Amino acid sequence: MNLIGAIALGIFLLTLVASIRGWIPQRVLPIQSALLAASALIALVGILSGAPLNWGDLISYTSIHPVTATIAGFVFAGALRAAGGFEAAASLVSRVMRLKYGSPFAVMLLVNLPTIFAMPCGRIWVAPLLPVTILLGEEIARKNKDRAVPAMLVFGLVINAAASCGPSLIGGIGALGEGMGRYPAGSFSNPQSIAIVIISALVMLFVKYFYREKAPLPVRVSADAENRPVPEHGFFSLIIFIIVLGATVAFEPPVPLQTILVGLTIVVMLVEGVSINDLVGGIMLHPLTAMLSGFIAAGVLGAFGGFTVLVGLLDFAASSTPLGYAGVAVLLAYLPIIFPMPCGRILAVSLIPAVLMFGERLAEATAVPSVQPALLIAFILCAAASCGPSPLGGIGSLGRGGLGSRISTTAFPRCWPY
Amino acid sequence: MKRKLVIINSVGAIIILAYLALLGVNAFKSGYPWSVLCYNCKRCNPVCVLGIDPQGFIAAAYSSDPNVYIYTTNVRLKLHDAMDIDPGMEIIANGEKTTPAAALGKIGLDPDMEVISYRVRARDAAVFCLDCGACEKACPLSLPISTIARDLKKDGVFRGK
Amino acid sequence: MTGRPLTILLAIILAVLIVALVSHHRVIPVYPGEYPVIAPPMHCDIEYHDDRVELALREDPLLGRVIVYAHAEGGVYLGILKPVYDRRVVVRRGDYADFRAVIKGSSVEAAEFLKKMDRYEPKIDMFDSIVAAHDADRAFGVQKCLYPLCTRCVEACKSVIQGDNIPITLEVKPDGHIMPVFRRGKCPRCGRCFVNCPTGSILPPDKGRK
Numbered sequence: 001m002n003l004i005g006a007i008a009l010g011i012f013l014l015t016l017v018a019s020i021r022g023w024i025p026q027r028v029l030p031i032q033s034a035l036l037a038a039s040a041l042i043a044l045v046g047i048l049s050g051a052p053l054n055w056g057d058l059i060s061y062t063s064i065h066p067v068t069a070t071i072a073g074f075v076f077a078g079a080l081r082a083a084g085g086f087e088a089a090a091s092l093v094s095r096v097m098r099l100k101y102g103s104p105f106a107v108m109l110l111v112n113l114p115t116i117f118a119m120p121c122g123r124i125w126v127a128p129l130l131p132v133t134i135l136l137g138e139e140i141a142r143k144n145k146d147r148a149v150p151a152m153l154v155f156g157l158v159i160n161a162a163a164s165c166g167p168s169l170i171g172g173i174g175a176l177g178e179g180m181g182r183y184p185a186g187s188f189s190n191p192q193s194i195a196i197v198i199i200s201a202l203v204m205l206f207v208k209y210f211y212r213e214k215a216p217l218p219v220r221v222s223a224d225a226e227n228r229p230v231p232e233h234g235f236f237s238l239i240i241f242i243i244v245l246g247a248t249v250a251f252e253p254p255v256p257l258q259t260i261l262v263g264l265t266i267v268v269m270l271v272e273g274v275s276i277n278d279l280v281g282g283i284m285l286h287p288l289t290a291m292l293s294g295f296i297a298a299g300v301l302g303a304f305g306g307f308t309v310l311v312g313l314l315d316f317a318a319s320s321t322p323l324g325y326a327g328v329a330v331l332l333a334y335l336p337i338i339f340p341m342p343c344g345r346i347l348a349v350s351l352i353p354a355v356l357m358f359g360e361r362l363a364e365a366t367a368v369p370s371v372q373p374a375l376l377i378a379f380i381l382c383a384a385a386s387c388g389p390s391p392l393g394g395i396g397s398l399g400r401g402g403l404g405s406r407i408s409t410t411a412f413p414r415c416w417p418y
Numbered sequence: 419m420k421r422k423l424v425i426i427n428s429v430g431a432i433i434i435l436a437y438l439a440l441l442g443v444n445a446f447k448s449g450y451p452w453s454v455l456c457y458n459c460k461r462c463n464p465v466c467v468l469g470i471d472p473q474g475f476i477a478a479a480y481s482s483d484p485n486v487y488i489y490t491t492n493v494r495l496k497l498h499d500a501m502d503i504d505p506g507m508e509i510i511a512n513g514e515k516t517t518p519a520a521a522l523g524k525i526g527l528d529p530d531m532e533v534i535s536y537r538v539r540a541r542d543a544a545v546f547c548l549d550c551g552a553c554e555k556a557c558p559l560s561l562p563i564s565t566i567a568r569d570l571k572k573d574g575v576f577r578g579k
Numbered sequence: 580m581t582g583r584p585l586t587i588l589l590a591i592i593l594a595v596l597i598v599a600l601v602s603h604h605r606v607i608p609v610y611p612g613e614y615p616v617i618a619p620p621m622h623c624d625i626e627y628h629d630d631r632v633e634l635a636l637r638e639d640p641l642l643g644r645v646i647v648y649a650h651a652e653g654g655v656y657l658g659i660l661k662p663v664y665d666r667r668v669v670v671r672r673g674d675y676a677d678f679r680a681v682i683k684g685s686s687v688e689a690a691e692f693l694k695k696m697d698r699y700e701p702k703i704d705m706f707d708s709i710v711a712a713h714d715a716d717r718a719f720g721v722q723k724c725l726y727p728l729c730t731r732c733v734e735a736c737k738s739v740i741q742g743d744n745i746p747i748t749l750e751v752k753p754d755g756h757i758m759p760v761f762r763r764g765k766c767p768r769c770g771r772c773f774v775n776c777p778t779g780s781i782l783p784p785d786k787g788r789k
Contacts (some may be wrong), residue, residue, distance in 0.1 A: 028423060033430035056483025064441055064480065120457065170558070179460020180471075180489075182695040185556075240588070254560050256455045270587055289434045295436060307456045345458075353489075353696060360698045369700075372577025467660055467677055467695060467728045492677060492694045494662050510697065532671070534661075536697065547644060549777040550729030 004051045005305030008042040012301050016339050019392055031342070031392035035293040039300040042314075046304045058299035065171045067291055071263035071283065073124030076241070079265045079281020080128050083272035085232025085238040089132040091230050092238070094139070103140060110136060111204070114161035114307045115196045117242075117249045118168035118189075120257065121343075122161030122387070122395050123287060128241070130398060133157050148208045156204040157387075160196055160397035162388030165344070166381050167192040170249065170257055173344050177380040181373070188377050195381060237268045242353060263406045290342035290393025298346045307350040314354065318361075325365055329358045329375050334399050336383040340390035344383035355379045436554030444482035449569075452561055453479040462553035462563060468493050469535075470543050472553035475566040478540035484570055490535045490543045497521055498529035503545075508537040544570030613784035615773045620752070621645065621723040625667075632709050634668040634721055639780040646728075647705065649712040649719035650755050656680040656687070659705045660728070668721065675777050676703040680727050685750040687757065690727040718755020724780040726757045732781055736772035747772055747781075 013036035018024040021033050029037070046053055078088065096106045110133055114125040137150030165172035166188040174188050241264060247253075248260055259349035268274055301307060318328040332355055336347050359372030433553050445453045453476045464470040474488025487508070497518060500509055505519035511533040521527045535546075547567040569577045583671040634647065640663055647670055650657045657676040661668045676699075680690035693699050712719040726749040736745045746766040749756050759772075759781055773781045 004490045030427055030430075032434055035434060036430045054483070054485065056478065056481035056486040059441065059444070059472070059481035059483070060477035060486045060488075062437075062477075064438075064454050067438060068454065135511065171459040175457070175459035175461065179463040179473075180696060182464040182692065184464070185459075185461045253560055254558065256457075257561060258455070267587065267591065276537050285435075287433065289431050289437075292434045292438055293430075296434070318450075356696050356698070434634070461659065467692065467694075467725075469696070489696070492660075492695055494660070494674075495663065496662070532669070532674075533763060535633075547726060548723055550732045552729065553732065555730075555734065560784070 002305040002309055004046050004049055005307075005309035006046055008301050008304040008306040009309050011038050011042050011045070012297060012306060013339070014038075015297075016341075020340070032286075032289040032293040035290075035297040037298045038316055039293075039410070042300045042304060042306075046300075051304055053300075053303055053308075057303045059294070061299035061302050061349060062292070062295040063343075063349065065257040066165070066343055066345060067288060068254075068258050069119065070121045070123045070288060070291070072258040072265075073119070073121065074127055074283045075279045076124075076261045076265045076282070077127035078279040079268040079272075079274045080237055080241060081131075081282060082278035083237040083268050084234030085128065085241065085268075086131050087230045088233075088234030088238045090135045092235075093132055093136050097136070097139065103143075107140070108135060111153060111156040111200055112197055113155070114164040115167065115193050115200075117245050118166075118170075118172060118193070119245070119249075120132065120165055120168050120171040122158075122164045123398065124245075124261075125164070126158065126395055127282065127284075129157060129161075130154065132407065134199075145377070146208075152204040154399045155207050155396075156200045156394050159203045159385060159388045160200040161201065161382060163192075163196045163385035163397040166384035167196070169252060170390055173348050173384045174380050176345065176348060176353075177352055179335045181376050183376075188373070191377060192381055192384075192390075196385075197383070202301075222238045223334070225277050231272070233268075233272045236271060240264065240267065284398075287342060287393045287395075287397065292344075293342045293393075294343055295347035298350055302350055308353075310351075311354040311357070314358070318358070325358060325362045329362050332358055332386040333375060333378040333382055334380070334384040334417050337389065339390070340386040340394060342387055342390050342393040344386045347386075348380070348383040351383075352376070430564045439569065441480045445480040447578050448479045448482045448576035450479040450566055450576070451475075453566075455559060456561060457558065459558065460522060460552045461556045461558060464490075465552040465556045467550075467552075468546055468548065470547060470553075472557075472563045472567075474543065475540055475563055475570070476561070479566055479576060482576070484541040484544075484574060484576060487537045488540050488543055490538045492544045493535040493538075494532055496529070497527055497533050499537070500533055501529070504539055504540050507535060507539065507542065509533045510536050540566075541570045541574040544568070544574075547571065587774075596736050604729075614763055614766055614768060615761060615770070616782045616784060616786070617759055618723065618780050618782050620754075620756055621721050623721050624737065625720075626708075627713075630706070631669050631671040632706060634670070636663060636666045636668065636721060639648055639663070639666060640668075640723060641704040642777060646722040646725060647709070647720070648722055649705065649708040650682070650717040651708055651712070652715075654682045655757075656757075657703060657708050658722075670705050670709060671705040672704065674705045676708065678728065679703070679785070682751050685752075687751065689728050689750070697753070720754070720756060722756040722770045723778050724749070724758045725778055726759070729777065731775040731777065732759055735775040738765055739769050739771060740765055756778050782784065 015034050019034050024034050043053055091105050096102045114122050119125060133153050136149055137153040141147055141149040166174040169175060169186055169189060174192055178185055178188055244260060244264055248257060314328050314332060317323050318325045336344055343349055355376055359375040363369050363371045388396045390396060426473055442454055445451050452509060456473060456476045459472055469491030472565040478486040486501055501518035501522055506517055508515055509518060511521050511527055515536055532536060544567040549564055551564055554560060613644060621636060621638060623636045626633040644660055644662050647661050647668060648656060657679050659674060659677050677694050678692045679692060683690040708769045709719050712727055730749050735748050744765060746762050746764045748760050749757055750760045773783045
């Protein structure tokens with residue numbers, strides 16, 4: 001076994017567990033700094049022991065697309081907020097709620113919107129939808145006198161959005177898995193979408209029934225959203241956003257999503273006179289830097305053979321322990337949830353070859369060929385959704401921030417349904 | 419957070435953001451600024467008969483390093499050829515993953531044996547590339563991926579170098 | 580005040596339409612010159628051994644690789660991409676087919692890769708397939724053109740000529756190999772087919788004459 005790879009893997013996992021468990025307090029060393037320090041330490045150990053570090057190999061582990069798409073999404077969310085799109089959405093939802101069966105329809109639509117129009121990063125939807133979801137949750141909470149509703153809705157939305165990069169055809173994790181496994185594009189999309197809808201509902205139930213006493217209270221009492229003044233072009237901004245994103249998902253035009261979002265932002269800026277400061281105000285650096293630091297850490301780990309060691313360990317566990325290939329395959333599928341990173345791609349890029357290998361061996365052992373794609377889908381879904389429960393700058397952080405909730409009260413209900 | 423920690427963590431965040439900027443600069447430097455647009459959706463991957471991961475060329479471009487190892491899982495070649503090209507490439511010989519150096523040295527396989535590549539440097543993958551253009555056809559953004567392979571095939575360096 | 584966003588929206592839609600129309604208007608560049616020439620098919624001599632088949636080519640392939648094909652039952656065409664050393668190609672027992680295609684008449688109906696990342700789905704032994712084709716008097720041999728793996732000539736032609744009536748088609752010949760077939764028809768003699776052909780299956784007129 002490659003000793004440097006083993007040391008690198010040890011440092012990486014230790015840093016991850018320490019950050020997740022809070023042994024390294026976030027107020028002392030946020031995850032970005034912790035991962036960066038771990039990367040520097042791994043590189044130092046590797047270089048001192050004479051192992052060559054290819055800078056290019058390290059960089060090639062980074063996926064630029066989710067980062068730039070998220071930046072573009074945040075920029076647009078800033079423009080939408082300034083243009084009054086959030087107020088328009090709240091007003092729209094409030095009107096829908098007055099209809100017969102309006103509440104469940106509004107909830108169902110809001111929570112599942114990220115999967116219906118699946119983006120390569122769920123943050124693109126969460127950023128604009130979160131305030132509306134909180135408002136809606138508080139309204140229903142007041143009507144039904146149920147304090148768990150805002151948390152139910154928010155975490156339903158969060159897990160739906162987090163997992164939505166699985167079925168996304170425009171550069172999601174699912175597409176990555178399909179491509180690497182050489183399956184036809186979009187072949188895993190529908191089963192994943194159905195699973196996500198079910199998982200979102202389960203998460204909402206878990207939040208309601210099992211964590212009710214811990215669920216955060218709706219501390220703010222919103223004014224009646226319907227009567228709030230909607231800025232002049234709020235509806236225009238909102239509708240153009242939904243139409244364009246919907247069209248992008250449906251028709252997959254040969255134009256990068258980032259360009260489309262920037263174009264939309266410019267349109268909203270022209271219409272509403274939104275300033276650059278409003279746009280910048282929409283950007284949240286934490287998820288971006290967390291994602292990037294994860295890619296850097298994965299790059300260093302990959303460059304020194306850390307992932308090869310991990311696969312070797314899993315192989316050993318499969319052949320020499322009672323777990324067998326089936327047990328290790330299940331463990332492998334859940335690995336992204338066990339070590340939830342701020343972006344599922346961080347582990348997915350490195351581990352999909354191992355998933356394919358285990359899938360093949362499991363298919364041979366069980367004589368069921370469909371085991372391999374099933375394992376791959378399970379892994380992809382876990383990887384995609386893992387940024388939901390990740391306390392390290394995942395989508396869940398946005399939800400927690402919106403509700404003013406603590407990490408421990410919400411991460412577990414979001415893991416359990418998987 | 420204490421003042422010292424604030425400074426340390428801010429520097430960390432700035433380094434991370436500078437890293438993102440570096441990728442953009444690299445993409446320009448290597449002569450393929452469009453490489454930052456890649457969705458990394460791997461739609462190009464299943465269409466290559468040689469098993470080359472065309473996204474690897476793009477990753478090599480924004481790494482500005484043609485020596486990045488990329489998946490090339492179906493190029494058949496003789497072991498001595500693999501050794502001449504790159505002793506460190508990953509190959510599959512007799513169903514096992516190894517390197518040409520190990521296969522010829524420690525394992526002692528026949529140099530004339532036919533092996534299958536697994537992970538090779540981008541510049542070597544470009545030499546194997548058939549230039550069939552299937553990757554470009556599969557790309558949802560129609561990125562001119564094969565231009566990178568064509569440039570690397572010529573002299574092993576990117577257009578911008 | 581609702582007029583302003585509507586005007587902007589209309590302007591954007593108009594701009595998109597104009598760009599779409601302009602980008603769809605393809606200019607057909609007609610180069611002076613003659614029609615492209617289809618290179619003759621590649622021939623080989625075959626030696627059978629217990630564990631391998633050796634194919635001795637009569638010419639050097641441009642890419643250093645050729646497709647070795649064998650027709651199987653039910654109109655299935657199996658192919659493997661093999662390297663050529665000293666004009667010789669060796670297919671050994673345990674060399675699995677890289678792809679298969681379904682042939683109907685003289686055209687390829689569908690094709691799929693069998694080699695996934697590091698596995699074959701399904702594993703079809705090419706040596707056995709060649710022997711079976713030989714025994715059953717079905718076609719097998721080597722092929723210069725990379726169709727159905729490569730469709731560059733057709734794509735290049737389609738970028739110049741609108742509609743389906745393009746002068747190049749790829750057909751399965753009576754002896755089982757696939758090669759481009761050229762019909763002068765609407766050919767604008769732009770040269771894109773032979774410029775884009777990586778294997779030299781379509782040649783420029785001057786090389787074709789030699």
